[in-house]
Amino acid sequence: MPGPRRSLPEPTLARLPVYQRIAVEFDRRDRGIILDSTTLGRLAGVAPATVRRDLSYLGALGTRGAGYDPATLVSQIDEVLGRSTVLDVAVIGMGNLGRALVNSSNFLGGVASLTALYDSDPSVIGTSIAGVPVSDIAAGIASVPMAVICTPPEVAQEVADQLVAAGTHAILNFAPIVITVPLGVAVRYVDFSIELQILAYQLMNGTGPLGGGVLHTLGITPPVRRPGS
Amino acid sequence: MPGPRRSLPEPTLARLPVYQRIAVEFDRRDRGIILDSTTLGRLAGVAPATVRRDLSYLGALGTRGAGYDPATLVSQIDEVLGRSTVLDVAVIGMGNLGRALVNSSNFLGGVASLTALYDSDPSVIGTSIAGVPVSDIAAGIASVPMAVICTPPEVAQEVADQLVAAGTHAILNFAPIVITVPLGVAVRYVDFSIELQILAYQLMNGTGPLGGGVLHTLGITPPVRRPGS
DNA sequence: GGATGTGAAGTAGTTCACAGCC
DNA sequence: GGCTGTGAACTACTTCACATCC
Numbered sequence: 001m002p003g004p005r006r007s008l009p010e011p012t013l014a015r016l017p018v019y020q021r022i023a024v025e026f027d028r029r030d031r032g033i034i035l036d037s038t039t040l041g042r043l044a045g046v047a048p049a050t051v052r053r054d055l056s057y058l059g060a061l062g063t064r065g066a067g068y069d070p071a072t073l074v075s076q077i078d079e080v081l082g083r084s085t086v087l088d089v090a091v092i093g094m095g096n097l098g099r100a101l102v103n104s105s106n107f108l109g110g111v112a113s114l115t116a117l118y119d120s121d122p123s124v125i126g127t128s129i130a131g132v133p134v135s136d137i138a139a140g141i142a143s144v145p146m147a148v149i150c151t152p153p154e155v156a157q158e159v160a161d162q163l164v165a166a167g168t169h170a171i172l173n174f175a176p177i178v179i180t181v182p183l184g185v186a187v188r189y190v191d192f193s194i195e196l197q198i199l200a201y202q203l204m205n206g207t208g209p210l211g212g213g214v215l216h217t218l219g220i221t222p223p224v225r226r227p228g229s
Numbered sequence: 230m231p232g233p234r235r236s237l238p239e240p241t242l243a244r245l246p247v248y249q250r251i252a253v254e255f256d257r258r259d260r261g262i263i264l265d266s267t268t269l270g271r272l273a274g275v276a277p278a279t280v281r282r283d284l285s286y287l288g289a290l291g292t293r294g295a296g297y298d299p300a301t302l303v304s305q306i307d308e309v310l311g312r313s314t315v316l317d318v319a320v321i322g323m324g325n326l327g328r329a330l331v332n333s334s335n336f337l338g339g340v341a342s343l344t345a346l347y348d349s350d351p352s353v354i355g356t357s358i359a360g361v362p363v364s365d366i367a368a369g370i371a372s373v374p375m376a377v378i379c380t381p382p383e384v385a386q387e388v389a390d391q392l393v394a395a396g397t398h399a400i401l402n403f404a405p406i407v408i409t410v411p412l413g414v415a416v417r418y419v420d421f422s423i424e425l426q427i428l429a430y431q432l433m434n435g436t437g438p439l440g441g442g443v444l445h446t447l448g449i450t451p452p453v454r455r456p457g458s
Numbered sequence: 459g460g461a462t463g464t465g466a467a468g469t470a471g472t473t474c475a476c477a478g479c480c
Numbered sequence: 481g482g483c484t485g486t487g488a489a490c491t492a493c494t495t496c497a498c499a500t501c502c
Contacts, residue, residue, distance in 0.1 A: 007434055009493065010427070017423045018407060036461060045407045048461095049495050056463055064462045064501045081426055082433045089425070096329035101421060103325050106405050109422030111429040146428060170428040172421075176335050178247060178274045186431045188424050192330060192401075193338030194246045195417050196318070197310055198239070199375060199399040200340040202415045204311045205236055238471065265483065277483095278473050285485055293484045294480040 008080070012054045017109065018044045019051070020077040027070040036067030083110050090116040090144040090168075092159050093151035094124050094134055097174060101150065102130040116142055120155075143167040153177040160187075237309070241283045246338065247273045248280070249306040256299040265296035312339050319345040319373040319397075321388050322380035323353050323363055326403060330379065331359040345371055349384075372396040382406040389416075 022043045026035055037051040044051065055061060055068065058076050062068045078084070089112040091098050101107050102114060117129055118137040125136045137159070147168045149156050156175035163171060170186045173179055176194075181187055251272045255264055266280040273280065284290060284297065287305050291297045307313070318341040320327050330336050331343060346358055347366040354365045366388070376397045378385050385404035392400060399415045402408055405423075410416055 008430070011493065013427050013430055014423055017420075017426050021405070038461090043407065045409075047495065049497095050493090052462060053464080053494075060463070062462050065460050066502070067461065081430055085433065087429050087432065096325075096332050100325035100329040104421070106422045107425070109426045111426050145432060146425070148425075170432040172424055172428055176250070178272065180274075186428055188428055190419060190421065190424055191246075192333070192419065193335045194243055195401055195419055196336070196375070196377075197246050197338045197340050198242050199401055199415055199417055200316050201237070201242055201310055203316065203374060203399040204314065240471065267483090276473065278475095279471090281484060282472075282486080289485070291484050292480065293478070294482050296483065 008057055012057060015044065015046060015050075015054055016077050016081060018046075019054070020074055020081075023068075023070040023073040023077070027074060033070065034063070034067040035070055035073070037062075040068065078110075081111065086113045087111060087146050088113055088115040088144045089146040089148060090114075090118065090141065090163075091148045091150060092118045092137060092141075092163070093149060093175075094119040094121075094129060095150060095152075098148075098150035099129055101148065102132070112146060115144060137162070141166040146170040146172070148172045148174065149179075150174045237286055241286060244273065244275060244279075244283055245306050245310060247275075248283070249303055249310075252297075252299040252302040252306070256303060262299065263292070263296040264299055264302070266291075269297065307339075310340065315342045316340060316375050317342055317344040317373045318375040318377060319343075319347065319370065319392075320377045320379060321347045321366065321370075321392070322378060322404075323348040323350075323358060324379060324381075327377075327379035328358055330377065330403075331361070341375060344373060366391070370395040375399040375401070377401045377403065378408075379403045 019040060022040060023035065026033055037048040037055075040046075041048040041051040046054075052062070055073075058080055061072050061076055089108070091102055091114065094102075094117055098117070098119075102117065108114060114130065114132055117132050117134045118141060119125055119134050120137050124134050127134055141162050143166050144163075145168065147163045147170070149159055149163075149171060151159055153175045156173065156177050157179050160171060160173070160179040160181055164181055164185055169184065171179070171181065172188050172190065174190050176191050178189075179187060248269060251269060252264065255262055266277040266284075269275075270277040270280045275283075281291075284302075287309055290301050290305055318337070320331055320343065323331075323346055327346070327348075331346065337343060343359065343361055346361050346363045347370060348354055348363050349366050353363050356363055370391050372395050373392075374397065376392045376399070378388055378392075378400060380388055382404045385402065385406050386408050389400060389402070389408040389410055393410055393414055398413065400408070400410065401417050401419065403419050405420050407418075408416060
């Protein structure tokens, strides 16, 4: 079994939204300017060759000798990321984090629409957050393609099971625990404490003050600025 | 330039806290039991060979024919992750997200101690959150080794510059923008909207309902459960 | 001239497969 | 017997370097 042959490598997938944010900004500010892979790479924190390789997966959208048109970039990335289809998403667990997420302006990233919120706390059930009413999780979960788990870790697996039973096929899990799902359900993890631990390690070892500080999260290498530049 | 030779591969580094959480749980529940790489791998969502390779970086701490002692695992991972040295961390930007983070019980992950909070909003400055007073960012930042940026993207670069000037060498950035720092400063990114976009893509293409749903965040592959198991 | 797009080379991480030890 | 620890093979991604085209 050679693996499900994802059409786009995951690190590339993670960088596309970054390129797009940059292109949006350029298109807004300097309409008509052309972005080359070196500039785009510097702003995105990525090597020029990597930028070109990434964008070449979307087809030949650059102009040799010049670069990439921001407007084209924006629409092509929209296309490949499927921004034309907005997916419904539910958030389970309306504690501090759940509330912070749904109130955050960039959370949905243009690909998703918030359709339901769930909690088990009677004092929260029935209230509205970001314009969406909070339902009682015990009363069942409506079918949604994507869901975000922001519950305490003890109940995360149970919630995941409920979601899967209700037809969810993509889960973003903020609970600090690995969840088990059937084949065919996509899960991604966001774990703040692990991120801090990695930073602490890198600060204490090698990659610290003398090392170079070039790290990778989401496959993104931040740009480096030498003392005099 | 062959790269700064980090002693531990980053994906391994990201998995160690996961193994440790599992080991802590086993040690608490069934004192004396021995964990083998297959079990540990299933719970962590990682192939057995990868578990063994990861743990072998910490030295030979398993017993051939048996497995790994949870208590040993916990203390060895503590050691390599540097849990003996607790680093001071500051959080900049006390909006919904900043507040949610500092109020979250597992945020500090045992490696950090929250020593300062900053914001620019007069109505927040002077209050205390999670027992730590919020200071005015305009009044300057005290020197801390690690910092977390939870500001809006427009001011994230400026805040990063202030932090670096104050001596910070590790930054966890939640603002949806790439920041530029001098060589020697470590930066990691957490971007919720990118995570959702990746999930949406994978749901729509290949890796969706029929594909396999095996994803990678933080280098962690979640375990898969076949319909009957 | 100058920047893209891409084979080829290089690098990092995963997985196999088995020797070694309990 | 069973499971670890690890060289060797494999796979995935990045980077080089250059032919190609505007």
